[in-house]
Amino acid sequence: MTSPALAVPPSASMRRSVRFKSLMTKYRVPLSILALCLLPWLLPSKALAVNVLIYGVVAVGYNLLFGYTGLLSFGHAAFVGTGAYITGIAIGQFGVPWYLAVLMGVIGGALLAFIMGALSTRTRGIYFSMVTLALAQLVYYVALQTPSWTGGENGLRGFTVNKINLFGFEINFLDPVNKYYVLMVFAALALWLVSRILNSPFGAAIEAIRENERRARTCGYNVERTKLLSFTLSGTICALGGTMSALHLAFVPLDSLHYLSSGMIVMMTLLGGASSFFGPFIGALVFLVMEDVFSLWTSHWQIIVGSIFVLFVLFLPKGIWGTFLTRVMR
């Protein structure tokens, strides 16, 4: 049996457009933020735009582990969901101010990611994927079995944030535009943070591990610790996405912890392109817009979305953004 080679995003082909690429990389955060500012006015609805923000953050955070470290996790819904649940419970049951609740959600998600990472990074390849899936299902089960905290299968509710106080200004948080731009600040922070991580020596270390674990070890990297740190950071960013979704919908569905949600994150990332910084965000955007638009046309939208996936894998394996970067921008 050959060992499964996990997520090796192509890097050689990109070197051709070094100049353009370096420009894109240099300004990736400001460019991303500019795009984010315009997003709600380009999409069919503001609610959809907020979802794109949320899943964009989640996918970019996920890609830190998947695209850059080369570890395929099927359990990241656990962090998204935990972030959302903790935020919701903190606001709804303890009356914590929203910004502290966000912080608590992120810290809670980070802790869970640390624990799950410590357990799962001991395994490799497809086994790693399966351990993450199993552990995440346990989290799902705990949420299902503690309805007094989580609302069980009915979902968590009762924590609508109507107004937020920002530097002395009271902002109506129910207004979709306000909500979008407030949450956009979080998204921008997350993108900046991921970009920063990737440009640090740590970023080089995780890519070295992805390319060749044995070599990285020989070079003196502490592979286990680096993997664990990458897992934790990735989970933390996903938890931030979760807290954003709690603020957005004022509802946490139990499904947000299900492994199918983890699968969706993987698919978004692959669709956009795991080899690039912004690819996963594009993947989330395209995935959600496709769902939104096609489900209005036909109740059989899944056949269209499924076919598009198949065609993408066959003909555009680098994902939308990866292909765009290598082909159009050469």
Place this chain on the structure above:
Amino acid sequence: MTKDIRGTTRNHISRRHVLAALGTGASVVAMPWIARAADDTIRIGFPTPLTGPFAAEAKDQVKSAELAVKQFNDKGGVNGRKVELLVRDDKLNGGEAATRTLELIEKDKVHAIVGSLSSAVQLAVNEVTRARGVLYVSISQSDTINEVKDFSKYTFHEALNPTMTAGAVARHAFKKGTKVAHLVADYAYGHEMLRGFKRAQAAIGAETVGEIMHPFGAADYSTFMPRLRSMRADVLCISNFGRDQANSIKQAVDFGLKQQSRIVVPVLLHNQRLAVSPEVFEGVVGGSNYYWGLESQLPSAKAFNDAYRAANSGAIPTDYGAYGYTGVSSLLQAMQVAGGTDTDKVIAALEALKYDVAKGPQYYRKCDHQSVQSVLVLESKKKADMKSDSDLFSILANDAPSEDVLRSCTELGFPT
């Protein structure tokens, strides 16, 4: 990925851009509201799970709701205003439903929402509409939505709830001394149904001989069967829904449990019964909000069936589908009375409304906005007794509407 080795410049830029973004945000906030759509059409949002395991029920809901809208429009609309139904796919997922509802409210500027086919989805929609003061007629079973914690003055619960459904079924299926074994799906719906049955059992004097919680969404029930058999119950009461119900009943029958006990379920679904053979369901007793066979005893049911048949090339309306009709009709009648879509006036009109559109007289109880209505108890027919492909059930009882079968307002936490 090519590496880049810059640090400080990028940081400056990003920080500046974050501020710029904030600025853009603030200026947008200051922008005046984009004017509401000028036409005076009444728009009703209708989230329902068009994809997923309850797609058939969802499609029936849409057909019924469209019929109600068409009937009003044919009569010249609500006070001259045309009504439009905006159907959206909630994919049976609370998060998806919340998003669709936000879109309906924010983008499509709907005047009210009707719909949902699961407890979680309806609570998600309820949360969104409650915060924004939008009318919502929920049409899926739940006890939770009646309770004060989730109460919204904008929400009216048209569907039956587990307390009244299980209560009615129990009154007709259990007697004093009946030994009941419960197989219950381990989630809110199952727990609420179980509570409803036990509440009724206590009043009747029926005894619980065992209780098994099964995982929600399980496909195989064989491992529960030996224990269920060892309970030697008179009645096997299976409190789950949809596919879980079909699978568990089928397997209980395979294991020969029907020879030992009568099988009782809280809700019998027309479409799910069609998905399983009549032999499996033969003799199974369960509750329902509507069955087309009511037409022989009720003029409003006859009128609804006839209109539905005419609009859908002879098809008959089904249980969860009928909620779409009764829910939309009650809302539009109230709007007619209120003389428009003013939320407070429509609420007052709904609270005072007495309506009979398909299943006999109904009204919304003041405290929790639960529709007080008749509950049917059905028995699945033997194949030989079926006169047509849609002649699935016989009506054992049609319990008249009564607040006595509901949990009292005090019990739900409302101040008296």
Place this chain on the structure above:
Amino acid sequence: MDTELILMQLFSGVALGAILVITALGLSIIFGMLGVVNFAHGALFMVGAYAGLWVASLTGSFWWGLIVAPIMIGAFGMLIEYVLIRPLYGRSIDDPLLLTFGLSYVLVEGVRIVFGSDGIPFPTPSSLTGVVDLGVGFFPIYRIFVVGVVFLVVVLLWLGLEKTKFGLIVRAGARDPTMMKVLGVDISKVWLLVFGLGVGLASLGGVLSGPMRSVNPEMGALVLAEAFVVTVIGGLGSLLGSIVAGLLVGVVISMTALFAPEMATIVMFALMAIVLLIRPQGLFGKLA
């Protein structure tokens, strides 16, 4: 708790395990030989059930459905391998995974369009209805029949892989495809057949499940998770592992159902987590 009940529960567990084995075998074989994680496994299981139902309703006999549908869907599987999977060999393992994921959407929705989104009744063949007294309790004849079929399939597979020339080529090909090419074996033909075999097994599982569970477009989703768990616990690519793990999971689920029934589904995932944390390559897997 009386012994009779526990014995009965053990038996139910083994019978359930046999069903899990048949659902996992196809996934395991395809991964073991081709290194492809087939996410459409559950969907093909479901398509198999529908195909069985369709053939049975055309011919009026369950037996034709049981024999013809797996062959039909197996051939369909070969078509999938030839058209969709083949271009992906040599790429990362994620590509076939993503492709088959997309494919499962297409298959499920396709079935909804053709057969409707409701389930369809799949009656138990009349010769196999009823229960049999095992001495400790009653058990459906049909389920015992399924256990028999699974046993037969496992024996045939074992004979095919261990005692035939084709089996030798398959096993060698799984270990070192390049060497097989050097030796002049058309390995792509082997892969085509193995993929077809895996899909055929999935659809056989579907047909067998039909009379036990309701047949509906979503029936594959849970099966996929079950099959993955069993395959991974057993050790990916290990046939023996899948069989042992299937029976083990069945018995564990059954015992859980006796003492903590609401945990009967989650216990499967907990078991997988524990096994992998103690033995990261699964029970019978080899370390990569």
